[in-house]
Amino acid sequence: MEKKFKISILTPTYNRAELLKRLYSSLVKNCKENLEIEWLIMDDGSKDETKIVVENFLKEDFIKIKYQYQENQGKMAAINHLVPQATGDVIIECDSDDYFTENAFEIVESEYKKVKDKEKFYALCFLKYDQNFQNLGKEFPKSETTMFDLYFKEGEDGEKALVFFTPIRKKYHYELEKNERFITEARMFHKMDEDYQILCVNKPIMICEYQKDGYTKNILKQFRENPNGYYFYFKEILQKNMKGVSFQKRLYTIKHYILFYTLTKRKGILKEIYGLWNKILIVLLYLPGKIVTKIKFSRKKSE
Template identity: 30%
Template sequence: MKRITVFTPTFNRAYCLHQVYESLLRQSCQDFIWLVVDDGSTDNTRELVQSWIDERKIEIHYVYQNNLGMHGGYNTAYSMIDTELNVCMDSDDFFTDQAIEKILKHWDEYGNDSYAGLVGLDATLDGKVLGSWFPQDLKSATLEDLYHKYKINGDKKLVYRTAVVKSFPPYPIYPGESFVPLGSLYVQIDKQYELLCLNEILCLVEYMEDGSTRNIFRQYRRHPRGFRYSRVIELQYSGYTIVKIKALIHFIANSLQLKEFNYFGKNKYPILTYLFFPLGLLLYFYIKRKNKLIAKT
């Protein structure tokens, strides 16, 4: 049985999906399964993946579903995976040639059931690490501690034990919305487990800050219930006061957007909700204004 599943949720990305496939062909260790979750694509993704399956160069599993968004793709992947470890590879990114080998070697040396998995580094196409390297003497940490205690920044590559992700509820699916922040699962896992730190570049990404910034405001507008769910989870599970305060302010803004004015009783901090209401109101109008400006460009 293979040790790790690489899963790729994809939607109309046939034009770039070959990058993932080719990087998997180049892996120095082939002890993996590639699971492609086709999230309702209308391009030739199905035919393309089938052609790769027919080549029989690596083990590929393919599943098609109606469009549910990235988090829906994660739900489907987690329900299907039965290898010890799993890692997501976005359809427009790709692995470094020794990524699988490095993951499994590090896990074999240090991993056990007391850890959720491991966390490695992402880099730009020219090999520059996104954000920070890990401290050299840091063996393990929660994802939240990495960002808030150790002041690490930048996207990282997460490899989880399948038994761990299966032990938590799936991401909720809201009718008319197709996005729930993935971190709402990770902050729950952080309450029980740490991640081993692997100070190696595992993934190369095409990183466009401006595009990401513009997109997040559209996401806020289109998926208020998904974002509010994430804020509720952060309020419940985060170990950092600053995270809880930010989550509460966003929770207020999302509730205003939804015109659900009974939100004061829907969290554990009703007094703080009233206290931070002015900031939540300001955020609501700021997001609304940004979306109007973006729409005009």
């Protein structure tokens, strides 16, 4: 008897009881005989009816659910805690305000079986749509790439849905700095890129709805509260081979490197930075960047 394909869904949540119902419904719609779904939920200190809502899911007994609670440690710590517990063939990190298309897991299983024995891939990468079924990014120009190349060399600037191969995903974690609670997922992706690739599939599997109080909507707040992680993220980019990276992306990276260098009050701005052009641009932009950062962030803090 063939072993069932198993998917582990990891969801960190905070005060999203109503939205969890929609995600749960999309999981149930994806249930089929030869598929096993495991949903690991980390409640990050919700004050709404999240626990009651999940208890009702458990009573219905359509899918395997494991609910856990932590006191306001943040999304990344939640995922770091859940990943070692995952037992599926693949792992999908799904926010509570996202949900799946009706045939998502059928597509995932089909694409996974094509490459499951190829050790060079760490994830399948699919399209993500908004609620109007509009692509939140661009279609993939090539099937095999890395997340760094996709966003820094191939022109992608939107969102994608990643399906990680579990054994590889468990080798990595989100690196949080100095008691910070958030870091961009891309920092971990870039480390995975050093040893593996992603396989891109031009099919949507996930629908996204942005919330007014979500991470994306409050990016300046995230910058201010988590500057050390972002500093290392942009510094690590400037230590990569930037050949093929557009000038616009290079400039974006350097501006943000200066921003977080200033916010974290570090010394030695050129230390461990690779590439002559990177160093020239940092020298040219440092003073105006420092002034803009101090004006912008001191104003926001006082508002």
